[in-house]
Amino acid sequence: MHLANSGFDVAGVDNFLRRKWVGEVGSHSATPIGSMEERIRAFKQSFGRRIHFDYGDLRNYDFVYYVLEKYKPDVVVHMAEQPSAPFSMIDVDHAVLTQTNNIVGTLNVLHAIRKVVPHCHLVKMGSVGEYGVPSVDVPEGFFEIEYRGRKDTLPFPRRALTDWYHWSKTFDSGNLMLASEIWGVRSSDIMQGIVYGTRTDEMVNDHLITRFDFDAIFGTVLNRFCAQAALGHKLTVYGSGGQRRPIISLRDSIQCLTLVIENPPDEGEYRVFNQFDEVYNAAELAQKVKNVANKLGFDSDIQHIENPRIEDEHLHYYNLIHEKLQQLGFKASHNLEGELEIMLTDLNKYKQRLIAKRDHILPKVGWGD
Amino acid sequence: MHLANSGFDVAGVDNFLRRKWVGEVGSHSATPIGSMEERIRAFKQSFGRRIHFDYGDLRNYDFVYYVLEKYKPDVVVHMAEQPSAPFSMIDVDHAVLTQTNNIVGTLNVLHAIRKVVPHCHLVKMGSVGEYGVPSVDVPEGFFEIEYRGRKDTLPFPRRALTDWYHWSKTFDSGNLMLASEIWGVRSSDIMQGIVYGTRTDEMVNDHLITRFDFDAIFGTVLNRFCAQAALGHKLTVYGSGGQRRPIISLRDSIQCLTLVIENPPDEGEYRVFNQFDEVYNAAELAQKVKNVANKLGFDSDIQHIENPRIEDEHLHYYNLIHEKLQQLGFKASHNLEGELEIMLTDLNKYKQRLIAKRDHILPKVGWGD
Numbered sequence: 022m023h024l025a026n027s028g029f030d031v032a033g034v035d036n037f038l039r040r041k042w043v044g045e046v047g048s049h050s051a052t053p054i055g056s057m058e059e060r061i062r063a064f065k066q067s068f069g070r071r072i073h074f075d076y077g078d079l080r081n082y083d084f085v086y087y088v089l090e091k092y093k094p095d096v097v098v099h100m101a102e103q104p105s106a107p108f109s110m111i112d113v114d115h116a117v118l119t120q121t122n123n124i125v126g127t128l129n130v131l132h133a134i135r136k137v138v139p140h141c142h143l144v145k146m147g148s149v150g151e152y153g154v155p156s157v158d159v160p161e162g163f164f165e166i167e168y169r170g171r172k173d174t175l176p177f178p179r180r181a182l183t184d185w186y187h188w189s190k191t192f193d194s195g196n197l198m199l200a201s202e203i204w205g206v207r208s209s210d211i212m213q214g215i216v217y218g219t220r221t222d223e224m225v226n227d228h229l230i231t232r233f234d235f236d237a238i239f240g241t242v243l244n245r246f247c248a249q250a251a252l253g254h255k256l257t258v259y260g261s262g263g264q265r266r267p268i269i270s271l272r273d274s275i276q277c278l279t280l281v282i283e284n285p286p287d288e289g290e291y292r293v294f295n296q297f298d299e300v301y302n303a304a305e306l307a308q309k310v311k312n313v314a315n316k317l318g319f320d321s322d323i324q325h326i327e328n329p330r331i332e333d334e335h336l337h338y339y340n341l342i343h344e345k346l347q348q349l350g351f352k353a354s355h356n357l358e359g360e361l362e363i364m365l366t367d368l369n370k371y372k373q374r375l376i377a378k379r380d381h382i383l384p385k386v387g388w389g390d
Numbered sequence: 391m392h393l394a395n396s397g398f399d400v401a402g403v404d405n406f407l408r409r410k411w412v413g414e415v416g417s418h419s420a421t422p423i424g425s426m427e428e429r430i431r432a433f434k435q436s437f438g439r440r441i442h443f444d445y446g447d448l449r450n451y452d453f454v455y456y457v458l459e460k461y462k463p464d465v466v467v468h469m470a471e472q473p474s475a476p477f478s479m480i481d482v483d484h485a486v487l488t489q490t491n492n493i494v495g496t497l498n499v500l501h502a503i504r505k506v507v508p509h510c511h512l513v514k515m516g517s518v519g520e521y522g523v524p525s526v527d528v529p530e531g532f533f534e535i536e537y538r539g540r541k542d543t544l545p546f547p548r549r550a551l552t553d554w555y556h557w558s559k560t561f562d563s564g565n566l567m568l569a570s571e572i573w574g575v576r577s578s579d580i581m582q583g584i585v586y587g588t589r590t591d592e593m594v595n596d597h598l599i600t601r602f603d604f605d606a607i608f609g610t611v612l613n614r615f616c617a618q619a620a621l622g623h624k625l626t627v628y629g630s631g632g633q634r635r636p637i638i639s640l641r642d643s644i645q646c647l648t649l650v651i652e653n654p655p656d657e658g659e660y661r662v663f664n665q666f667d668e669v670y671n672a673a674e675l676a677q678k679v680k681n682v683a684n685k686l687g688f689d690s691d692i693q694h695i696e697n698p699r700i701e702d703e704h705l706h707y708y709n710l711i712h713e714k715l716q717q718l719g720f721k722a723s724h725n726l727e728g729e730l731e732i733m734l735t736d737l738n739k740y741k742q743r744l745i746a747k748r749d750h751i752l753p754k755v756g757w758g759d
Contacts (some may be wrong), residue, residue, distance in 0.1 A: 070466040082482050113451050113501035120497065122489050124561075128489065132482035157535060166526060166547070168533060171707070173525040175547040178535070183572050185497070192493075192561040195550065201755050203700045204550050312683065323728070331572045338540070388572055 022223040023275045024282070027069045031049075032073035032092045033057075035101070038122075039232070039239075042108065048236035048381040049146045051248060051371045052219065055228060063228035064173070079126035082133065089137040093155030094131040094283050097134060099145045106150075107329070107386045109167055109186035116185040122194070123189040129201040142285040143208045144278065147194050149267050149297060149341060150187040151212060153180040154333060159341045162293025163209070182331050201291035206291070209281050212341075213274065214297025216265030217243035218360055219367040221272050231271065233368070235331075236381040245270065246307055247361065249322045250314035251368035252375050255381060262304030263336040267297030267343075270360045273353055295343040298353045298379065302336065311362040323372050329384040391592040392438045392644045393651070395755045401442035401461045402426075404470070407491075408608070411477065412568030414736060417605035419616060419752040421588065421742045432597035448495035451502065458506040465651050466503060468514045470495050471562070475519075476557035476608045476698070476755045485554040492558040493565070495681075500569040500705060510707040511654040512577045513647065516563050518666060519556040520635050521580060522549040523702060528710045531579070552701050552757065563662075569613060569659035577659070578650050582643065583636030583666025586612035587729055588692070588736040590641050600640065602737070605750040606698075612637065612750055613674055616730065619683035619690045620737035621744050629697030632705040636666030636712075639729045642722055649718040657731025671705065682730040698753040 025031040043049060055063070073092070077084035079101050089097075102123045103109070106387050109119035127145065134141050140279070152159045159177055166175050176198065181187035200206040224230045234240045235248035246256045268275070277296050286292040301309070307323045314321035328334055355363075368375065404426070410640040412418060414571050424432070429442050432584040442461070446453035448470050472478070478488035479658045496514065508559075521528045528546055531730070535544050545567065550556035569575040592597045597676075603609045604617035616623045638646070646665050675691045683690035695704055737744065 083484075094685045113498060116497050116501065117451075117494050119492050120561075124489055124493065125486050128485050129482060134484065155544060157537040157540045157544075160537075164537060166535070167539075168526040168535075175524060175526075176549055178544040178547045179564070180545055180567070183568060185565070185568070188561075188564045188568055191564060192489075192557075195548070195560060196554070196559045198549070199552060199554070199557055205397075 022064055023221055023279065024065070025072050026068050026278065027177045032075065032088070033067060033093070034075050034088055036078040038077060042194065043234055043236065043239050044379070046236060048234065048378045049304050049374065050084050050232035051235050051368055051374050052230045052233045053227070054232050054389050060228060063226070067225055067229065068223070074276065079129055082120065082129045085129045085133040089133050092244055093138055094141055094142060096142045097130060098278065099127065099130050099143060102146065103186065105239050106182065106184040107384065110184050110388055111386050114319050119186050120189040120192070124192055127193040127196055131196060131206065133199070134206060135204045139205070140238055140288070141207070142282070143195065143197070145197055145208065145210050147210050147212045148186060148187060148190045149212045149270065149295065151179050151191045151207060152341065153182055154265070154337055156337055156338045158296070161295045161342055161345050192379045198291045201245055204344050205289035207286045207288055208292065209286055210291065211281065211292045212293060212295045214269045215241050215243065216269055216274050217241060217364070219269035219364050221275050230320065235375065236378065237384040238386065240382070242266070242303060243276065243306055243310065244312040247364045247368055248320050248375050249382060250310050251365055251372060253320050253325040254379070254382070255322050256302050256307040256310055256326050257326045259326065259330060260334035262307065262325060263334050264332060265300055265302045265337060265339040267295045267300045267341060270355065272355070273298055275290040276345050276354065277351055279376050280346060280351055294345050295341045296346060297343060299339070299357065301341060307389055309357055310361060313358050314365060317362065317365055319365065329387040331388040334369070391431055391598065392590055394433070394441050394593050394649065394650065395437050399443065401457070401463070403444050403446055403457055405445060407446040412459045412605065412608050415605060415607045415750070417603065417608070417641045417747045418743065419600045419601035419602050420737055420743050422604045422743065423601050424595070426476060429597060430673065432696045436594055436598065438593070448498055449475060449491065452672070454498045454502040455506060458502050463510055464644050465511045466499060467647065468496065468499050468512060469570060471515065472555065473550065474608050475553040475555045476753065479553050479757055480755050488559070489557050489558040493561055496562040496565055500575065502564060503575060504569070504573045508574070509657070510576070511651070511723055512561065512566070512575060512651055513577050514577065516579050516581045517556060517559045518583050518664065519551040519559045520563060520580045521546065521710065522550050522551055523590055523706055523708055524549070525707045528664070530664045530711055530714050552699065567660045570658055574658040576657055577661065579656055579660065579662045580650065581662060583638045583641050584610050584734070585638055585643050586610060587640035588733050590644050591604060604744065605747065606753040607755065609751070611635070611672060612675055612679065615679040616737055617744050617752060618732045619679050619688050621732055621748055622689050623748070623751070624691050625671050625676040625694040626680055626693050626695045627676050628695065628704035631676065631694060632671050632703050633701060634669055634671045634708040636669045636710060638666045641724070642667055645723065646720055649715060649720055651666055663714050664710045665715060666710070666712060668726065669686050669708060677732060682727050684735060686731065687733055688734065696757040700757040708756065737740055
């Protein structure tokens with residue numbers, strides 16, 4: 022919607038797996054999401070522009086080839102990945118589904134781009150979790166390494182967070198790097214922090230709002246805290262809450278995406294961005310939500326629960342360099358508290374939908390099960 | 391055969407995909423390979439020991455679970471991967487087949503080990519190609535990194551050789567590292583050099599010989615040179631032939647495997663070996679084969695052809711540290727010339743089978759096609 026409203030011709034592709042998967046784990050979006058046809062109609066009414074759409078699965082190469090032939094895009098934005106760490110840890114079937122869905126979709130996109138639109142710019146969503154939590158600074162993709170008296174410029178080592186999902190993201194990054202190297206594909210790989218928020222500027226009415234997942238499988242940490250605050254539940258921090266993670270609002274994520282698209286890489290360039298705004302640990306994030314909730318009149322408290330994940334939850338060093346997007350002009354649009362106020366106000370409006378699925382906020386999938 | 395002959399109880403698992411794939415690309419093994427039943431019977435006759443066997447596909451989790459339940463192994467040796475770079479470059483279907491076959495098989499093995507035999511030692515075949523050809527020394531898996539004034543021990547960066555196959559090997563290594571970290575799986579990851587040779591010591595007659603692929607897709611570089619020498623064809627070097635690669639004979643690969651099995655890692659340890667004997671570039675290897683062939687009376691010459699791969703073919707720095715297997719007692723059993731003599735003598739015996747498929751030695755799959 023933001024790109025269409027900025028003058029781009031936009032065509033979307035989806036097979037609605039996210040809706041299906043959230044339903045399978047027993048939950049739904051806090052915000053009510055209409056059919057794609059309804060959403061496209063609502064956007065046309067508000068903004069006067071038509072967004073094209075094709076239903077299909079990126080795991081089907083013929084479909085990917087077909088849509089690239091149909092639209093001949095200058096830019097492909099690939100966000101069609103299974104995005105949940107706990108989902109990948111449910112059992113072997115979900116581990117296999119996560120890794121094959123993500124790898125096959127990306128392989129098909131790369132092969133079809135090469136055949137149909139070789140000069141197209143591919144923007145792919147990665148994750149800061151690909152780097153894990155090393156004790157050294159993390160560059161944006163590549164760095165100069167010195168070892169036993171010699172030097173080389175190499176990708177920063179990927180030792181991802183401790184789940185099959187985050188490792189699958191490192192695999193896709195490898196495949197992108199290869200396609201740029203051998204076929205000259207222009208690619209931007211976004212190592213994105215944890216996204217939170219209910220809105221972008223184009224969500225001017227209920228028909229255009231984005232989905233907001235708050236269950237333990239698909240809800241990200243700040244979204245879950247806000248849902249708990251809106252419900253008057255305790256904000257549940259996993260373990261001691263020392264896990265430091267970079268965050269970015271949905272609104273700013275779209276701002277960054279637009280900057281990346283407006284500033285394409287060279288032919289054959291594989292370019293990595295570390296895309297986030299601030300870094301907090303889980304306990305600090307809970308405290309931020311509690312403070313804003315209290316200010317808005319929600320009763321809110323914090324509870325530490327047993328960590329379902331196997332991860333380092335103690336305070337640790339964490340410093341990801343993030344300069345490239347700032348150099349392209351990125352500026353955070355709100356501070357965290359401002360965005361949290363908007364979220365809590367939105368969620369209060371949809372409180373009945375939170376209540377309906379409140380049993381799905383606490384974790385049921387454990388890494389050690 | 392070597393392990394069974396050394397006193398281990400051995401059960402094999404295969405779905406014979408290698409035979410099928412070599413057939414699909416139009417070739418066959420230079421050595422005639424009987425059915426598994428014939429081979430097991432021949433081994434029993436010569437060595438008096440029974441090797442168990444189950445037909446099945448590692449991509450089928452229920453099958454993997456079943457065989458682990460059936461045998462309750464102390465060690466699982468996982469070599470069931472699609473092993474060819476050119477095969478993965480044929481088209482998108484072969485890229486997807488390679489990466490999904492390799493990842494799904496390994497994910498299933500890891501999940502089944504965790505459920506059935508959590509203390510079992512997993513030995514997985516990786517590739518030195520996972521490291522690519524960096525300009526710095528390459529440690530055995532992990533190294534101490536110093537960056538912007540801080541230190542950490544991290545996996546050496548994987549920037550694999552330029553094909554989907556080698557990248558798939560880095561993916562499996564990541565999955566092994568994760569399983570050891572979160573589930574305590576004991577694992578040994580073998581970064582193996584290019585294997586060559588026709589024999590191990592147990593191949594005492596024609597019924598027990600191993601397969602020997604010499605086609606452009608499944609034949610490794612020394613095997614192809616030897617087949618060409620036995621046929622009186624020119625030895626075809628890809629491009630300038632400066633590509634430096636580590637090599638190891640089949641016989642010594644089995645010696646290393648035995649040492650790794652006899653010296654298991656600790657619970658939760660993920661251990662990496664760089665497994666090879668010597669390093670040569672492609673032009674040097676052709677020269678070695680030519681010299682031995684001439685000595686044995688084969689007419690032999692070298693021809694440089696256009697490189698079908700997109701790779702750095704100029705002389706480059708290349709130094710992989712390989713000390714761990716030497717510390718366990720590894721000693722090369724023959725020098726290269728000695729092993730080449732055995733190979734050429736063996737291949738001369740099967741010359742009719744080489745002639746039948748001689749049109750499949752020159753490359754037909756190009757990285758840039």
